Amino acid sequence: MAPSKLNSTDPHGNGDANFSSSQPDNGSSDSLTLFHSEKAVQELLQQTPIQQTDDHLIEFSEALRTVAKALRRAAEGKASAQAEAAEWKRRFELERARNQQREHKGNNICEMLQSWWAQTSIYNARGMIRLMLPCLVCWEERNRRVSEGKSPGECNADIDAQRVENSTNQPMQRNETNEQSENCSTNGLCSHEILHDGETDSQAKEVPNRIMRKASFKLSWRCKGDISDQHKHDIVSFERGNITAAGRSSKQISLKWESDPQTLLIMSKPNSTSVRILCAEMVRWLKEHKKLNIYVEPRVMGELLSESSYFNFVHTWKDEKEVLSLHTKVDLVVTLGGDGTVLWAASMFKGPVPPIVPFSLGSLGFMTPFYSEHYRDCLDSVLRGPISITLRHRLQCYVIRDAAKNEYEMEEPILVLNEVTIDRGISSFLTNLECYCDNSFVTCVQGDGLILSTTSGSTAYSLAAGGSMVHPQVPGILFTPICPHSLSFRPLILPEHVTIRVQVPFNSRSPAWASFDGKDRKQLAAGDALVCSMAPWPVPTACQIDSTNDFLRSIHDGLHWNLRKTQSFDGPRDL
Numbered sequence: 001m002a003p004s005k006l007n008s009t010d011p012h013g014n015g016d017a018n019f020s021s022s023q024p025d026n027g028s029s030d031s032l033t034l035f036h037s038e039k040a041v042q043e044l045l046q047q048t049p050i051q052q053t054d055d056h057l058i059e060f061s062e063a064l065r066t067v068a069k070a071l072r073r074a075a076e077g078k079a080s081a082q083a084e085a086a087e088w089k090r091r092f093e094l095e096r097a098r099n100q101q102r103e104h105k106g107n108n109i110c111e112m113l114q115s116w117w118a119q120t121s122i123y124n125a126r127g128m129i130r131l132m133l134p135c136l137v138c139w140e141e142r143n144r145r146v147s148e149g150k151s152p153g154e155c156n157a158d159i160d161a162q163r164v165e166n167s168t169n170q171p172m173q174r175n176e177t178n179e180q181s182e183n184c185s186t187n188g189l190c191s192h193e194i195l196h197d198g199e200t201d202s203q204a205k206e207v208p209n210r211i212m213r214k215a216s217f218k219l220s221w222r223c224k225g226d227i228s229d230q231h232k233h234d235i236v237s238f239e240r241g242n243i244t245a246a247g248r249s250s251k252q253i254s255l256k257w258e259s260d261p262q263t264l265l266i267m268s269k270p271n272s273t274s275v276r277i278l279c280a281e282m283v284r285w286l287k288e289h290k291k292l293n294i295y296v297e298p299r300v301m302g303e304l305l306s307e308s309s310y311f312n313f314v315h316t317w318k319d320e321k322e323v324l325s326l327h328t329k330v331d332l333v334v335t336l337g338g339d340g341t342v343l344w345a346a347s348m349f350k351g352p353v354p355p356i357v358p359f360s361l362g363s364l365g366f367m368t369p370f371y372s373e374h375y376r377d378c379l380d381s382v383l384r385g386p387i388s389i390t391l392r393h394r395l396q397c398y399v400i401r402d403a404a405k406n407e408y409e410m411e412e413p414i415l416v417l418n419e420v421t422i423d424r425g426i427s428s429f430l431t432n433l434e435c436y437c438d439n440s441f442v443t444c445v446q447g448d449g450l451i452l453s454t455t456s457g458s459t460a461y462s463l464a465a466g467g468s469m470v471h472p473q474v475p476g477i478l479f480t481p482i483c484p485h486s487l488s489f490r491p492l493i494l495p496e497h498v499t500i501r502v503q504v505p506f507n508s509r510s511p512a513w514a515s516f517d518g519k520d521r522k523q524l525a526a527g528d529a530l531v532c533s534m535a536p537w538p539v540p541t542a543c544q545i546d547s548t549n550d551f552l553r554s555i556h557d558g559l560h561w562n563l564r565k566t567q568s569f570d571g572p573r574d575l
């Protein structure tokens with residue numbers, strides 16, 4: 001049959017060659033020839049729509065690709081605006097902390113508490129959004145003007161001018177702040193409640209005789225060999241959280257109490273008999289010899305009370321809201337456990353962190369320089385001060401969902417002391433993570449994942465993935481791939497001021513998973529991003545000797561770093 005012949009001899013399906021070859025060559029009737037030709041033409045015509053369908057499919061898939069690209073660009077724009085906003089917020093906090101420090105002397109107490117409240121509310125999602133929105137508006141406005149053909153410099157100048165104009169709105173903003181402080185009890189901790197000796201009103205009523213005033217302290221550092229006080233700087237007003245300061249990374253920092261610490265929080269590793277016994281003994285000693293107020297976790301409170309009703313004086317908390325206000329009550333935190341307990345303790349404080357005294361009751365202990373056997377001497381000297389401390393930087397991480405339609409749906413930031421890891425989870429596919437640093441494309445991670453680590457975390461997971469060990473006082477962010485499927489992907493160390501964005505592309509074969517200090521795993525679907533920058537509040541941990549000595553001891557003892565038998569004296573030598 002002509003059609004089958006046509007098909008069988010036309011590998012390309014265009015019919016040309018077969019159309020001519022299907023011409024009868026024996027001079028049979030014209031009508032038959034015509035019939036066959038018509039049939040062949042019809043065949044061809046029937047094939048044309050198939051060809052057209054193919055073309056349409058190609059066009060359609062190209063259109064889809066274009067749409068996907070546009071969507072991706074839009075999501076990237078959104079994530080980059082949000083990253084930028086996070087960075088603006090960070091700068092804004094630093095600037096405000098600096099201004100508050102300057103204004104400190106002239107301010108009356110009410111203003112001070114109001115500003116404190118404003119700062120606390122940063123950690124309330126709405127407060128954060130309130131801070132971020134103006135930044136986003138500026139960012140979008142700037143982008144709009146750039147797209148109109150203006151130079152970035154011109155745009156910034158325009159926006160600054162507009163901001164000056166907008167300063168006439170100041171009274172309205174003030175009203176907003178007043179409103180906040182009036183309504184603060186509904187949002188968490190109220191500024192006037194802090195005025196009452198660091199206790200909330202309700203608690204102060206429950207325990208009327210106890211005076212719990214927060215101890216203030218000063219941090220200072222001096223140049224090597226300088227024994228005078230000339231280079232001392234006052235940098236800390238604990239409640240304001242302005243513990244961040246330039247220069248903190250370059251010298252050994254010393255903490256001196258300005259008033260005696262009165263309240264101590266003990267955090268301990270669960271499920272350990274030796275830790276439980278030590279904890280009870282320490283609480284008893286602190287109460288009887290140091291007359292301190294003691295806080296413990298609800299779990300530990302239960303353990304203590306099951307041991308004896310003697311421990312009735314110990315305090316604990318009931319809910320998350322009270323945890324948020326802990327930093328206003330606690331002068332010092334003691335941890336009994338390994339590094340994991342230090343991480344746990346740090347994670348309890350979303351804002352300023354009281355100094356932590358970490359006792360070693362784990363197997364390694366990179367951040368736990370104190371021996372538990374000597375806890376009395378050690379706590380004696382810490383409570384007396386001055387002590388050397390390490391200000392450990394933290395990273396603040398925002399998970400930005402592609403599905404979030406507006407800023408109100410943004411999740412609370414998560415603070416990490418070690419690292420945030422983005423990996424493939426249970427998926428067997430390579431991760432495909434697009435990484436940007438301050439909006440510049442860094443690379444695409446194809447492998448098991450990526451670790452964004454602090455320098456304190458450099459001896460943890462990042463080290464296991466081939467990252468360098470870095471002194472914890474060095475300000476930087478480690479960018480360490482996990483099993484990258486490329487020979488040249490070496491780990492990086494980026495400066496502390498950058499904002500890193502890790503984006504799961506829309507064409508990713510599987511979702512990625514983020515985990516924070518090894519916990520709280522969150523799924524990152526295609527289009528979601530993780531934005532990470534240095535957090536304003538570091539974690540001050542007490543040193544046994546000093547930052548450097550403790551760090552070197554931890555890598556020698558913990559990792560047996562560069563341990564090798566010494567070469568013997570005898571043998572060949574250069575003459």
Ligand SMILES: NC(=O)c1ccc[n+]([C@@H]2O[C@H](COP(=O)([O-])OP(=O)(O)OC[C@H]3O[C@@H](n4cnc5c(N)ncnc54)[C@H](O)[C@@H]3O)[C@@H](O)[C@H]2O)c1
Nearest residue numbers: 338339340364365366418419456457459460461464517518
């Ligand atoms: N392959 C790895 O090395 C690997 C894998 C997963 C998690 N981790 C680390 O475990 C940490 C969580 O610790 P955990 O105690 O809750 O979990 P865990 O009980 O599983 O302990 C993990 C180990 O990491 C050590 N560690 C923690 N922080 C450290 C630090 N800053 N420097 C050196 N060692 C450190 C701990 O001492 C512990 O031995 C994560 O932040 C991550 O860094 C490491």
Ligand SMILES: Nc1ncnc2c1ncn2[C@@H]1O[C@H](COP(=O)(O)OP(=O)(O)OP(=O)(O)O)[C@@H](O)[C@H]1O
Nearest residue numbers: 267268269270337338339340341344362363364365
């Ligand atoms: N107070 C706490 N409440 C709940 N979990 C805690 C607490 N302290 C520690 N953890 C968790 O317990 C686990 C083990 O803690 P930690 O690392 O301190 O002990 P360890 O494993 O014995 O020490 P090392 O890691 O040095 O061997 C960690 O995952 C940590 O997050």
